[in-house]
Amino acid sequence: MTDAEILETLTRILRDLLGEPGIVLTPATTRPEIPRWDSFSYVTFIVAVEVEYGIKFHLTDVESFETVGEIVAKIKELKA
Amino acid sequence: MTLASPQDFRARLAAANGVEAAPVRLAALADLARERRAFLETIQLDAALARTPGAGEGIEPLRLALLSAGTTDHLLPAIRVAGLGRGLRLETWAAGYGQYRQALMDPASGLHAHAPEAVLFALVARDFLGAVPVTAGAEEAEAALDAAVADLRGLWARARAAGAGLVIQQSFLDLEPELFGGLDAVVPGAPARLVAALNARLAAAAGAEGVLWLDVARAAARDGLDAWHDPLRWLQAKMAIRMEAGPAYGEMVARLIAAARGRSRKCLVLDLDNTLWGGVIGDDGMAGIVLGEGSGPGEAHLALQRYAKALKARGIILAIASKNEASVAEAALREHPEMLLRPEDFAAMAINWTDKATNLRAIAKSLNIGLDALVFVDDNPVERAQVREALPMVAVPELPADPALYVRAIAAGGHFEAASFTADDAARAGQYAANRERADLAAAAGDMEDFLGALAMEVDFGPVDALARPRATQLINKTNQFNTTTIRRSEAEVAEMAARPGAVTLWFRLADRFGDNGIVSVMLMVPAAGAGGVLELVNWVMSCRVFGRGLEEEALNIAVEAARAAGAGAIRAAFVPTEKNGVIRDLFPRLGFAPGAEPGEWVLDLAEYAARPTRIARKETGPS
Numbered sequence: 001m002t003d004a005e006i007l008e009t010l011t012r013i014l015r016d017l018l019g020e021p022g023i024v025l026t027p028a029t030t031r032p033e034i035p036r037w038d039s040f041s042y043v044t045f046i047v048a049v050e051v052e053y054g055i056k057f058h059l060t061d062v063e064s065f066e067t068v069g070e071i072v073a074k075i076k077e078l079k080a
Numbered sequence: 081m082t083l084a085s086p087q088d089f090r091a092r093l094a095a096a097n098g099v100e101a102a103p104v105r106l107a108a109l110a111d112l113a114r115e116r117r118a119f120l121e122t123i124q125l126d127a128a129l130a131r132t133p134g135a136g137e138g139i140e141p142l143r144l145a146l147l148s149a150g151t152t153d154h155l156l157p158a159i160r161v162a163g164l165g166r167g168l169r170l171e172t173w174a175a176g177y178g179q180y181r182q183a184l185m186d187p188a189s190g191l192h193a194h195a196p197e198a199v200l201f202a203l204v205a206r207d208f209l210g211a212v213p214v215t216a217g218a219e220e221a222e223a224a225l226d227a228a229v230a231d232l233r234g235l236w237a238r239a240r241a242a243g244a245g246l247v248i249q250q251s252f253l254d255l256e257p258e259l260f261g262g263l264d265a266v267v268p269g270a271p272a273r274l275v276a277a278l279n280a281r282l283a284a285a286a287g288a289e290g291v292l293w294l295d296v297a298r299a300a301a302r303d304g305l306d307a308w309h310d311p312l313r314w315l316q317a318k319m320a321i322r323m324e325a326g327p328a329y330g331e332m333v334a335r336l337i338a339a340a341r342g343r344s345r346k347c348l349v350l351d352l353d354n355t356l357w358g359g360v361i362g363d364d365g366m367a368g369i370v371l372g373e374g375s376g377p378g379e380a381h382l383a384l385q386r387y388a389k390a391l392k393a394r395g396i397i398l399a400i401a402s403k404n405e406a407s408v409a410e411a412a413l414r415e416h417p418e419m420l421l422r423p424e425d426f427a428a429m430a431i432n433w434t435d436k437a438t439n440l441r442a443i444a445k446s447l448n449i450g451l452d453a454l455v456f457v458d459d460n461p462v463e464r465a466q467v468r469e470a471l472p473m474v475a476v477p478e479l480p481a482d483p484a485l486y487v488r489a490i491a492a493g494g495h496f497e498a499a500s501f502t503a504d505d506a507a508r509a510g511q512y513a514a515n516r517e518r519a520d521l522a523a524a525a526g527d528m529e530d531f532l533g534a535l536a537m538e539v540d541f542g543p544v545d546a547l548a549r550p551r552a553t554q555l556i557n558k559t560n561q562f563n564t565t566t567i568r569r570s571e572a573e574v575a576e577m578a579a580r581p582g583a584v585t586l587w588f589r590l591a592d593r594f595g596d597n598g599i600v601s602v603m604l605m606v607p608a609a610g611a612g613g614v615l616e617l618v619n620w621v622m623s624c625r626v627f628g629r630g631l632e633e634e635a636l637n638i639a640v641e642a643a644r645a646a647g648a649g650a651i652r653a654a655f656v657p658t659e660k661n662g663v664i665r666d667l668f669p670r671l672g673f674a675p676g677a678e679p680g681e682w683v684l685d686l687a688e689y690a691a692r693p694t695r696i697a698r699k700e701t702g703p704s
Contacts, residue, residue, distance in 0.1 A: 016120055019127045040153060043316065047323045048120045059312050 001079060003027070006072045013048045017041060027069030053079060089121050097128050103136040106164075110139070111472075113165035119158065119326045126157030129164060138659055140341060141169040145196035145244070147180035147235075149204040150318040158330030166338040177318055184238040191242060198246035198337055199239040200294065201232070204320055205252040208232070209274045214259065216269030225274065229281050236291055245570030246340055248333070249286050251279050251297035253309055253320065290550070290571045292336050292499055296321065299332065331494065340499040341568055342558030345475060346449055348391055348496075349440060350384075351458035352402035352409055352431070356421065357381045358483065361412050362405055372418025380483040385420040387487045392425060395505035396496055397447060397512045399428040401439040401456065406431040427512035436463050437470035446519075447512060448624040450560065450660065455495045459483070502551045504598035514594040515625060532629060532695040535592040539631065540699040541638055544578050544585035544602065552587050552602045555621050560660040562601075562622035562632075564653060564667070569619065574604070577618075582607040584615060584642045588635050590626050590696070600626045601635055605643065608652055615643050617653040627663070630694035636671050637691045638698075644686055651684040652676060 011025045018036055031037045037045075046062055049055075049071070055078040065071050089112070096108035109129055117125070135141045144159070146152045156172045163170035173194040175183040180201070183191040208228040212221060236247050256271035258264060264272040279297055286293045300308040308329075310322035321329050338344060353360045358370025358377050371385075372378045392398050398421070402409055409431045413423050423429070428446050430439035436458070444451045452473040458464055464476045477493045479486055498505070522531045544552045553571045560566070569577075578585045588601040601622040608614040617639075622632065643651055653668055657680075669675075672689065673682035 013120065016124055019124065040317075043313070043319075044123070044154065044323065047313070051118065051120075051324060056312075059316060062312075062316065 001076065003072050003076070006075050007068070009052060010049065010068060010071065013052065014045060017045055017048060025068045027067060027072060029068040030066060049075070055079065089117065093121075093124060093128060097131075102132050102134055105132050106134070106136045106139065110164050110167075113161045117161075117327060119324055122158045122161050122327050122330070125161050129160060135169045139164070139167055139169050141171065142198060142337065142341070143171045143173070143194055143196045144198045144200065144337070145183075145191055145194055146172065146174040146200050146202060147183060147191075147239075148175065148202040148320075149178060149180070149207055150202075150314070150320040151177055152202060152321075154317075154319055154323045155321060155326050155329055158326035159333050160330075162327070162330035162334035163337065166334045167343055168334060168338060168341070170334070170337070180235075184235060184242065196239075196242065196244050198248060198340075199242070199244040200248040200250065200333065201235060201239075202250045202294075202320065203232075203252070205255070205271075205275045205278060209271070209278060212269055212271075212274060214267065214269045214271070218268040221268040221274065221277075225277055225281060228278055229285055232282060233285055233289070236289060240572055245573055246292065246337065247289075248292045248294050248336060249282060250294040251283070253297055253300055253305065255305075255309060255314075255320075290500070290553075292340060294332055294336055296329065296332065299328070303328075335494045335497045336499070339497040340557060342560065344497050344499075344558075345455050345495040346453040347397040347399055347427075347443070347447060347455070348388060348490075349399045349401050349443060349454055349456045350388060351460070351463070352400060352404060352412075354459040354483075355381075355457060355486070356385060356400075357412075357416075357419075361409055366412055366416055369412065369416070371416065377483060378418070380486070382418065382420060384483070384486050384490075387490070389420055389425065391496060392509040393506065394498070394501065395508040397427045397449075397509050398425055399430070399443045399447070400426050401430045401436050401443060401458075403433055403436075404431050424513060425509075427509065427516060436467050440467060440471060440474055447515075448561075448627065455490070455493070457486070457490060459486075499557075500550055500554050502554065504551050505554075507596070507598055511595060511597055511625060517594055518592075529695070535594075535629070535695070537590060537592045537629060537631075537696040538699050539634055539638075539696050540589040540591070541586055541635075544574060544587055544604070546575075548587045548599065549574055549578075551599045552585075555599065555602050555623065556604075556619055559621035559623065560658070561624050561663050562620075562627065562667075563658075563661050564620045564664065565618060565656045566658050566661065567619060567656075569604075577604055577606055580606050582615075582646055582648075584639070584646050584648075586635070586639060586642060588631065588638070590629070590631055591699075597623070597626055601631060603635065603639055605639070605651065607648075611652075613647065613649040615646070615648040615651050617651055620653070630696055632667065632671065633692040634694040634696040634698075637694070640684070640686055640689050640691070649686055651686065653682045653684070655680050655682065 007025060015021050015023050023034060031042060046057060053075055061074055092112060096105055099105040099108055112125055152174045156174060160170050160172060173190060175191060183189045209224060212224045239247050252275050254272050254275045259270060260267060264270045267273060283293050296308060308321060308325045313319040313322055350356055358381050359368055361369055370378045371381050388398055410423060413419055428443045430443055440454060440456060444454060451471055455475045456467050459479055467474055468476050475493060475495050477490050479489050549571055553569060553574050557568045577583055584605040586603045587599045589599050590597045604619040605615040605617050608616040653673060655668055668682035673684045676683045
């Protein structure tokens, strides 16, 4: 599982969730850059990612992710 | 039902989204809503629904408010989507986190502006019992439980005062960690015991007050608490029900509201070979089929029969649709020593070589119920697919390959959810079976008048008082065919209307030589606003089981007498056409009503009304 594959999956999930097919995520993307990616849709996004990968983030991780790249790295770590 | 693949779902959602006409798009979304889906797909479906205005053919709008101790925003899409799957367009409003008391008490709150027809209380036990110390004695614990129940009943009363005819109380999840172990169920002040006791008491109070019980605690007991509650999401976002459980939760809510609106199903249609028993009766013979105690597979088929029998005992009609030689299959039903269901348990039997869809149509017609009242159970995936294709309104549970899991698969569909249970319900399935005998008599009698005379019918009637109210309300809410206005009512509304000065409310019970049909018709008449001496017939319903026997004439005779006694000079009625009440399209003109001022309005002048002859006697002991 490469970083690019994970990034592609996260992009698909966020597009479905927000109904915005034009969203593009990069490792450097932060939440405020994406319109309507508020704290509620962030929790929804996290749960969707957990379901997709069969993983569970720690609460402290969920609250400390700053960039999409950090989420990608944590997924790789949990799936390793 | 199988979980559709995400790709397939995406393609079908895109196709539905591409439809220009809103009603057609809504119907396509409703088809998707009837399938099982994960929570992210539910959110997408809900977003498409939000872009599709209005209700549609057979889709009823209803305003629902959620009053919750925690966050419920993540559950609203699933509730709306599940509602759509059951013919309900739910307009939802949710109180802010922990704001439910203020919302109820402040007349300027968003709750009151929403004017909810249904209110759902989704609360947390700790808010009501958290102050009880673990050292509390039995008396102190009881007092705390009494206070919690009284508090909650007060909230229900406020919801009703806010105009909600339907009040739904969610059972409390036991979120408490083990404190003692086994003693948690024993020590009076142990948190787990308090939650269990609160649920038991509150369920009893809900039953007494006509409040619907949303039993997530039982669902959690079945699926495991982890399937319903995630401590992380509670701590992080105050979600008492976890996000992934949204679709299942939405189903439970929608199913309960649909039941209260008369949208539950009425009849279980069963296949025989490899469903009601193992093997093929035509090939294996009576001695060769697998059924009964002593072998696991035999007990699995017996368990399905036991489940069907239990459903019949609560009033669900049973029927058979089987490709078989009728004489051979019927002999097995009659004579097999292990058979729990016998021919007299079934209100309709279609055992022949015709296709199942045709047979299901015949069964619905013979029982005089809609195809959307049927649940069809068949082990054969080809038969299931044929019925789904030909008759999408019939519910067809997807059965697993192993018969041991049949009962669970059928029950999981929740098609027979009930909002109330009365003695009349319990008797109903037997009454349908008795209808088979009445049909035989009709065939023998030849002439309609001879038949009606031979039935020896007797009507009993009375005002809709507290005793008759539950059944009368239920009949108003579940009757679709003989229903003049299709206005649904809660028990509280019926009570309020009956109490109005000058109102005339009536129930009718019909018995004949084959048995008592129970309360089969209800009329609600209230004084018309601004028109002295006029009674407005706002609801008239009659069970389809007794159509064509002259009860509508005799009921009107009785209603006219009661209306005259109440000082009325005329009865004004409205006929509101729906997809299903075409059978009474010409009811009012046929009964002598004259066209009123408005289209669809009918007026009966009581001074000129002459009682119409019928073959129905009045019960001597009844009120007159």
